[in-house]
Amino acid sequence: MDYEKRKKWNVSFDTKCQGTDMSILDQYNAISYPIYQTATFSHRNIGEQTGFDYSRQSNPTRQQVESVVAFLENAEHALAFSSGMAAVAAVMELFHPGDHLIVDEDLYGGSIRLFNTINAKNGIEFTVADVSKGIEEYIRPETRAVYLETPTNPMMHVTDIRELAGITKAHGILLIVDNTFLSPRFQNPLDLGADIVLHSGTKYIAGHHDTIGGFIVLNDDELDARLRLISTTTGSAMAPLDSWLTLRGIRTLAVRMDKAQENAFKIAQYLKESPYVTKVLYPGLPEHPGYEIMKKQASGFGAMISFEVRSAEFARAVLENVELFYFAESLGGTQTLITYPLTQTHAAVPKQLREKNGITDRLLRLSVGIEGAQDLIDEFERVFSAVK
Ligand SMILES: Cc1ncc(COP(=O)(O)O)c(C=O)c1O
Structure with missing residues (x-):
C-alpha cells in the first residue's frame, strides 16, 4: 500500500500490527503473506517484468514487511536489513571521508564498535558526547548528523527528540534515532522531528528471539533511494524467511x-x-x-x-x-x-x-x-x- 493510502487509513496501532495491506495480497488472497523464497524472477520479455527482478534488490515478502513497518512508524519508507547492524552500517554509508558526526556516549556496543573501527577507518570523524545535554558546542561545518538512542542501551538516558530536532534542523544536519528499545509501539521519532529511525528488528518488532533483522525508516525520498542503492549494492537486505517471521511477530x-x-x-x-x-x-x-x-x-x-x-x-x-x-x-x-x-x-x-x-x-x-x-x-x- 502506498504512503498516501496508508496515511488516510486512520486506525489504531493495534490494528496496524495486523499488517493488513490488501493492495499487495498474493494471487490466492492468502491471509498470511507468502514467503517468496526465490532468488530470481523470470521475465516475459525485455522490459516486461512483474516489478521484481532479483531478491538481493527486492522481494515481495520483504516489500510487505517494509510496508508494515513504515505503517507502524507513520513513515513513507522503510528498508529491511539482515540485522540491526546491517541497517546501522547502511546509514553510515551515507557519509563521506571528512564528514563529522556527533554520537551519544551511551549506545549499543556494536554501534560504537562500527563507528570506532570500520567508519573511522573510512575517514568519518566522531565526537562522542552526552547529547541529552546539548550539541551546539560540537557542531562544525563538516557535521552531517547526530546519532542517538533514547532510552539508551544500557544506562537508560533519555533525550528530548523534539528539542534536539529543532537544533539539527536549524543547522541542516540529520537526526538519526535508534528506536529499538521502545519500538514503534511506544515512540515514533519521525513524528518528533527525527530524519532517520533505526531498529534492530531482532528485538521487539520480531519479538520471539528466533530471527535477526533490522530496519531503516524515513520520509525523505532522496535518502530512501540512496539507501536502497546501498542495500542492493552491498547485499545486506532481509531474507524472505526472516521477513515472514518478522511479519508474524509484528501481529502481536x-x-x-x-x-x-x-x-x-x-x-x-x-x-x-x-x-x-x-x-x-x-x-x-x-x-x-x-x-x-x-x-x-x-x-x-x-x-x-x-x-x-x-x-x-x-x-x-x-x-x-x-x-x-x-x-x-x-x-x-x-x-x-x-x-x-x-x-x-x-x-x-x-x-x-x-x-x-x-x-x-x-x-x-x-x-x-x-x-x-x-x-x-x-x-x-x-x-x-x-x-x-
Ligand atoms: C539499541 C540497539 N541497536 C542496534 C542493535 C543491533 O541489532 P542486531 O543485533 O539486530 O544487529 C542492538 C542489538 O542489541 C541494539 O540493542
Whole structure:
C-alpha cells in the first residue's frame, strides 16, 4: 500500500500490527503473506517484468514487511536489513571521508564498535558526547548528523527528540534515532522531528528471539533511494524467511509490548525495594531523570530495566542461579533475558567510556518478557536469597 493510502487509513496501532495491506495480497488472497523464497524472477520479455527482478534488490515478502513497518512508524519508507547492524552500517554509508558526526556516549556496543573501527577507518570523524545535554558546542561545518538512542542501551538516558530536532534542523544536519528499545509501539521519532529511525528488528518488532533483522525508516525520498542503492549494492537486505517471521511477530507487537511493560513496572518496583539492589534504572519510575521527557514524547516506558547489585560477585552469582529466565544477550522477545553488559552487549566499548558511563561489573540488564509477573518476582526472590 502506498504512503498516501496508508496515511488516510486512520486506525489504531493495534490494528496496524495486523499488517493488513490488501493492495499487495498474493494471487490466492492468502491471509498470511507468502514467503517468496526465490532468488530470481523470470521475465516475459525485455522490459516486461512483474516489478521484481532479483531478491538481493527486492522481494515481495520483504516489500510487505517494509510496508508494515513504515505503517507502524507513520513513515513513507522503510528498508529491511539482515540485522540491526546491517541497517546501522547502511546509514553510515551515507557519509563521506571528512564528514563529522556527533554520537551519544551511551549506545549499543556494536554501534560504537562500527563507528570506532570500520567508519573511522573510512575517514568519518566522531565526537562522542552526552547529547541529552546539548550539541551546539560540537557542531562544525563538516557535521552531517547526530546519532542517538533514547532510552539508551544500557544506562537508560533519555533525550528530548523534539528539542534536539529543532537544533539539527536549524543547522541542516540529520537526526538519526535508534528506536529499538521502545519500538514503534511506544515512540515514533519521525513524528518528533527525527530524519532517520533505526531498529534492530531482532528485538521487539520480531519479538520471539528466533530471527535477526533490522530496519531503516524515513520520509525523505532522496535518502530512501540512496539507501536502497546501498542495500542492493552491498547485499545486506532481509531474507524472505526472516521477513515472514518478522511479519508474524509484528501481529502481536502491541499486546506483547503492553504485557512486557506491565511486568516491567512491577519488577522495577520490586527491585527498587530489594535490599540486594543498589540502583534501578527504569524510565517509568517517576524519580528517573528522563521520566517527564518520556511522558511528553513516548506513549509508554518500555520493558528494559538496568540495575546494579552490591558487588561483582553478587552479579555473577545471580547470572549463575537464574532458572526461570535466561542469562543471554539480546532483548525484546517474549522470554525474559538477563544480560551482563560488561562482557556481552558492551564488551566492545572502550574501557574508559564504559567506566565513564557507569557500565560496571555490578550492572545487570533485564529485558522483561511476557511471563507471569509474580513468577518473575518469585524467581528474583529465590535467586537473591540463594546468593546472599
Ligand atoms: C539499541 C540497539 N541497536 C542496534 C542493535 C543491533 O541489532 P542486531 O543485533 O539486530 O544487529 C542492538 C542489538 O542489541 C541494539 O540493542
